[in-house]
Amino acid sequence: xxxxxxxxxxxxxxxxxxxxxxxxxxxxxxxxxxxxxxxxxxxxxxxxxxxxxxxxxxxxxxxxxxxxxxxxxxxxxxxxxxxxxxxxxxxxxxxxxxxxxxxxxxxxxxxxxxxxxxxxxxxxxxxxxxxxxxxxxxxxxxxxxxxxxxxxxxxxxxxxxxxxxxxxxxxxxxxxxxxxxxxxxxxxxxxxxxxxxxxxxxxxxxxxxxxxxxxxxxxxxxxxxxxxxxxxxxxxxxxxxxxxxxxxxxxxxxxxxxxxxxxxxxxxxxxxxxxxxxxxxxxxxxxxxxxxxxxxxxxxxxxxxxxxxxxxxxxxxxxxxxxxxxxxxxxxxxxxxxxxxxxxxxxxxxxxxxxxxxxxxxxxxxxxxxxxxxxxxxxxxxxxxxxxxxxxxxxxxxxxxxxxxxxxxxxxxxxxxxxxxxxxxxxxxxxxxxxxxxxxxx
Amino acid sequence: xxxxxxxxxxxxxxxxxxxxxxxxxxxxxxxxxxxxxxxxxxxxxxxxxxxxxxxxxxxxxxxxxxxxxxxxxxxxxxxxxxxxxxxxxxxxxxxxxxxxxxxxxxxxxxxxxxxxxxxxxxxxxxxxxxxxxxxxxxxxxxxxxxxxxxxxxxxxxxxxxxxxxxxxxxxxxxxxxxxxxxxxxxxxxxxx
Numbered sequence: 001x002x003x004x005x006x007x008x009x010x011x012x013x014x015x016x017x018x019x020x021x022x023x024x025x026x027x028x029x030x031x032x033x034x035x036x037x038x039x040x041x042x043x044x045x046x047x048x049x050x051x052x053x054x055x056x057x058x059x060x061x062x063x064x065x066x067x068x069x070x071x072x073x074x075x076x077x078x079x080x081x082x083x084x085x086x087x088x089x090x091x092x093x094x095x096x097x098x099x100x101x102x103x104x105x106x107x108x109x110x111x112x113x114x115x116x117x118x119x120x121x122x123x124x125x126x127x128x129x130x131x132x133x134x135x136x137x138x139x140x141x142x143x144x145x146x147x148x149x150x151x152x153x154x155x156x157x158x159x160x161x162x163x164x165x166x167x168x169x170x171x172x173x174x175x176x177x178x179x180x181x182x183x184x185x186x187x188x189x190x191x192x193x194x195x196x197x198x199x200x201x202x203x204x205x206x207x208x209x210x211x212x213x214x215x216x217x218x219x220x221x222x223x224x225x226x227x228x229x230x231x232x233x234x235x236x237x238x239x240x241x242x243x244x245x246x247x248x249x250x251x252x253x254x255x256x257x258x259x260x261x262x263x264x265x266x267x268x269x270x271x272x273x274x275x276x277x278x279x280x281x282x283x284x285x286x287x288x289x290x291x292x293x294x295x296x297x298x299x300x301x302x303x304x305x306x307x308x309x310x311x312x313x314x315x316x317x318x319x320x321x322x323x324x325x326x327x328x329x330x331x332x333x334x335x336x337x338x339x340x341x342x343x344x345x346x347x348x349x350x351x352x353x354x355x356x357x358x359x360x361x362x363x364x365x366x367x368x369x370x371x372x373x374x375x376x377x378x379x380x381x382x383x384x385x386x387x388x389x390x391x392x393x394x395x396x397x398x399x400x401x402x403x404x405x406x407x408x409x410x411x412x413x414x415x416x417x418x419x420x421x422x423x424x425x426x427x428x429x430x431x432x433x434x435x436x437x438x439x440x441x442x
Numbered sequence: 443x444x445x446x447x448x449x450x451x452x453x454x455x456x457x458x459x460x461x462x463x464x465x466x467x468x469x470x471x472x473x474x475x476x477x478x479x480x481x482x483x484x485x486x487x488x489x490x491x492x493x494x495x496x497x498x499x500x501x502x503x504x505x506x507x508x509x510x511x512x513x514x515x516x517x518x519x520x521x522x523x524x525x526x527x528x529x530x531x532x533x534x535x536x537x538x539x540x541x542x543x544x545x546x547x548x549x550x551x552x553x554x555x556x557x558x559x560x561x562x563x564x565x566x567x568x569x570x571x572x573x574x575x576x577x578x579x580x581x582x583x584x585x586x587x588x589x590x591x592x593x594x595x596x597x598x599x600x601x602x603x604x605x606x607x608x609x610x611x612x613x614x615x616x617x618x619x620x621x622x623x624x625x626x627x628x629x630x631x632x633x634x
Contacts, residue, residue, distance in 0.1 A: 146444040154444045205453035212612035245451035256584045256608050259577040279581035300581040347575040360575050389575055
């Protein structure tokens with residue numbers, strides 16, 4: 001045994017309590033980049049037929065992504081489109097001159113997308129045209145320059161342009177998802193906070209630990225994540241800059257430090273602290289570090305969420321005997337009960353237009369995801385599991401992603417708010433939970 | 443030009459020496475050095491984020507825990523199965539932090555022991571079952587631990603002998619998704 005090995009063995013035996021061994025395992029396996037795979041489980045019935053023809057490539061060029069396939073998968077995931085399988089296409093035109101609109105019309109296509117990928121420097125130029133088949137006319141086109149590694153994101157951008165042209169709503173293919181993964185249990189557990197593209201590709205580990213990580217929350221500019229980590233054997237709130245990896249410990253008071261939520265201007269962080277006895281809601285100014293207490297009640301007040309215009313904070317409170325959603329002004333003050341259906345409503349968050357809330361609700365003992373229309377006071381169920389939780393709106397408000405159990409294992413699921421588009425997002429092994437959909441990204 | 447979404451730097455491993463990080467940082471640094479030595483690697487870890495990737499494969503998930511020899515040492519009567527203090531768990535009803543009468547004896551025993559041993563300290567770990575939302579459960583675990591703390595202080599323990607910590611639903615003792623598992627997970631553990 002070398003001196004170094006002996007020294008290492010000594011260190012492991014004499015210094016490391018079991019908790020630190022758990023942490024070290026985190027170092028070894030935390031960067032394993034298992035990808036979320038997405039399975040569309042419903043929503044194609046009412047979807048619009050569209051043909052996305054494989055893009056032409058200049059001779060000798062072998063792009064590392066199939067741009068048309070990425071666009072087709074993006075559009076299929078929205079639940080609003082049914083892209084035609086490539087094998088059913090009778091022709092594969094790459095320019096408008098080669099298109100026979102009658103053929104595409106007979107195949108039942110409403111829309112047709114053609115495009116080309118050409119070399120440009122060390123990157124590519126990607127052009128596309130979107131056609132209305134019935135009118136035999138072009139309705140959108142663009143040409144985008146990209147680095148070689150940006151080709152997939154370029155395809156997502158094109159998918160979003162097509163989606164917006166045809167639905168009038170911005171697309172979210174070029175956004176990202178933060179989520180927590182867990183492998184193993186107890187002291188041997190590895191928990192990681194990850195961020196991937198909205199289609200599950202390019203997963204990256206933001207932080208990994210042998211102790212619990214919870215409650216990822218995006219800053220409004222999509223550049224930072226707040227989260228709860230137990231790495232010091234107590235829950236504490238960190239804010240981490242994604243580009244640099246730099247992070248700040250922003251709350252580590254006695255008791256719980258949880259439920260971080262950025263204000264719409266990104267300057268303040270609402271959170272739950274129990275330093276004064278009970279879990280109450282506070283707002284921390286991230287610049288001045290000034291902390292203001294918003295609620296003061298003997299029960300549980302937690303899970304604050306800001307309205308998009310910053311005028312209201314909704315939160316969960318059991319002050320009425322069971323957990324329900326309440327709202328209050330962002331500076332604190334009298335709270336108004338928002339949820340009235342059912343005996344358990346929690347973790348509400350606003351839709352991007354501020355007109356509805358998604359929340360966890362208990363129906364006949366089953367925990368499900370609901371969307372509550374604030375103006376009409378109307379609540380609709382979006383999921384049908386038994387332990388569904390952590391709902392998060394997509395930044396265009398069209399979908400909600402949430403955590404659910406599938407065959408006893410924690411996975412993510414998404415569903416269209418207007419129905420349809422349901423899908424499952426899972427990893428080959430381990431649990432996935434607490435999804436948080438990013439804002440629109442520049 | 444469209445670049446890809448920015449690649450983030452190598453992930454932080456929580457507890458690694460990072461700015462604003464941890465009380466445990468010096469120990470972790472030592473542990474990292476030990477790891478590096480085991481991995482046959484001579485590079486010293488840098489203390490600034492972003493961190494280089496550290497190859498820790500020789501300490502695999504299978505072998506690492508076994509390499510730690512835990513020598514049993516008698517730390518107190520709570521480790522003796524024939525002693526009433528051995529019973530250190532208080533269970534709760536669903537979505538409740540109300541103390542149930544059958545656990546008053548458990549808490550009294552520990553409060554009396556703390557009252558008689560002023561140098562002894564405990565942490566009360568509050569836990570919940572998986573039903574309901576994670577942050578609500580973190581708060582509920584906190585309230586359960588606080589309810590046990592208040593009772594033990596009233597029964598003779600000093601406030602500074604008792605710390606509380608909520609894990610919410612993050613540390614189930616039974617990972618099942620049924621009432622039997624849930625009832626085991628709704629607990630406060632008195633940790634010496």
